[in-house]
Structures are given as structure tokens and as C-alpha cells.
Amino acid sequence: MANRLELVIFDCDGVLVDSEMIANDVMARVLSDAGLPITGAECRARFIGMSMASVRALAEQDLGDPLPDDFEQRIRRADVIAFEHDLKAVTGIEAALEAIPVPICLASSGSPEKIANSLRITGLAPYFEGRAFSAVQVANGKPAPDLFLLAAQKMAAPTDRCMIIEDSVQGVIAGVRAGMPVLGFAGASHAVADPEHTARLTEAGATAVFDDMTTLPGLLGF
Numbered sequence: 001m002a003n004r005l006e007l008v009i010f011d012c013d014g015v016l017v018d019s020e021m022i023a024n025d026v027m028a029r030v031l032s033d034a035g036l037p038i039t040g041a042e043c044r045a046r047f048i049g050m051s052m053a054s055v056r057a058l059a060e061q062d063l064g065d066p067l068p069d070d071f072e073q074r075i076r077r078a079d080v081i082a083f084e085h086d087l088k089a090v091t092g093i094e095a096a097l098e099a100i101p102v103p104i105c106l107a108s109s110g111s112p113e114k115i116a117n118s119l120r121i122t123g124l125a126p127y128f129e130g131r132a133f134s135a136v137q138v139a140n141g142k143p144a145p146d147l148f149l150l151a152a153q154k155m156a157a158p159t160d161r162c163m164i165i166e167d168s169v170q171g172v173i174a175g176v177r178a179g180m181p182v183l184g185f186a187g188a189s190h191a192v193a194d195p196e197h198t199a200r201l202t203e204a205g206a207t208a209v210f211d212d213m214t215t216l217p218g219l220l221g222f
Contacts, residue, residue: 014167049168051141092213145178
């Protein structure tokens with residue numbers, strides 16, 4: 001792989017930053033306040049990897065009514081407060097990033113503001129300066145391939161020479177649809193708490209699943 005690999009594309013939440021437990025607990029509170037009772041675990045099972053537009057659409061189907069106009073803003077405000085207190089980088093990610101000798105970038109379902117805030121809090125921003133892509137830049141979020149195809153295009157890398165690092169089923173499916181191999185990461189808190197997570201990533205099409213970020217360079221052939 002090492003002599004062919006030209007780009008490694010990282011998802012953000014659950015891959016670079018250990019945020020999914022925090023963010024989905026926030027989402028559960030906001031949705032419950034809006035009249036749709038749901039738990040953080042249910043949010044994680046249903047919404048991980050999806051853009052906020054997709055979350056809104058599914059939630060409104062369940063609710064049978066539109067969510068408040070400021071639903072996304074409520075989520076983002078609550079995320080900022082929770083992340084400032086509790087967000088941490090995934091263990092071993094900085095060492096992994098330092099050991100990868102080819103270009104890297106980020107492709108996340110989160111908004112540009114959320115991505116920037118997460119990278120700032122965890123100290124990872126310098127690794128992705130000018131190389132962070134959001135679902136708001138494409139017509140269709142994950143599991144559509146649009147975001148990964150955009151990242152490869154912007155980074156001038158052929159799709160067959162990219163590798164995606166993803167923690168969600170939706171993200172793995174998106175990578176497969178983009179024609180790119182995907183490594184599934186199952187080492188963040190939400191994945192460790194879910195005994196079926198590894199199997200789901202494999203079933204979605206991940207070429208391999210790992211739970212220790214320090215092993216990533218070796219998996220990539222470096």
C-alpha cells in the first residue's frame with residue numbers, strides 16, 4: 001500500500017476526536033426538548049456519521065412535525081459548551097499523524113464551525129489547516145460518496161490511491177461507494193461501548209477494523 005498511497009482521508013468525530021458519546025447525548029437532550037423522546041444510545045445507533053440535514057429529516061419523520069427552525073443552532077451551542085469541558089483527541093492520533101508520510105485531510109459530516117472547534121480544543125488544527133472538508137460543501141452527505149470524492153478532488157489524489165479512516169457505518173458505506181478502501185476504527189468511546197460495532201463496520205465494507213490508533217501507520221504500510 002505504501003508505494004501506491006497518495007492520500008489518507010480522516011473522518012473527524014470518533015476518529016480524530018472522541019466526541020460521539022458527548023455529541024449524541026447533547027442531541028438526545030435537544031431532540032427530547034423538541035418533543036421527540038430519545039436517548040443518547042439511540043442517537044448513536046441511528047445518526048452517527050450523518051449530516052445534520054439528514055438527522056433533521058429523519059427526526060422530523062419520527063416526530064411527524066417540523067423541528068424548531070433553530071434546531072441546528074441549539075445543537076451547535078450545546079456542543080460547544082460540552083466539548084469545551086470534555087472533548088479529547090483520540091488516544092495515539094498525534095503520533096499516528098506524525099508517522100504518515102503522505103498527505104492527509106479531513107472529511108466530516110460536521111459543520112465547518114464544529115470541525116474547527118473540535119480541532120482547536122484538541123490541538124489537532126495544525127495538521128489539517130486548509131485540508132478540512134465538510135458535508136455542507138456537497139449535495140449529499142454520507143452515506144453518499146460526495147464528500148470523499150470532493151476531498152480526493154481537492155487534494156488532487158486518484159480515488160484508487162486514497163485510504164479512508166472511518167468509525168461509522170454510514171462513513172464506511174460512503175467510502176465504498178466512492179471506490180476507496182476504508183479502514184474502520186473501533187477505538188473511540190462509543191465503539192468500545194458497543195460490542196457489535198466492529199462487526200457492523202466489517203459488514204459495511206471496511207477492509208479491516210482496528211482499535212489502537214498507534215497501529216495505523218503500520219496498517220497503511222509505513
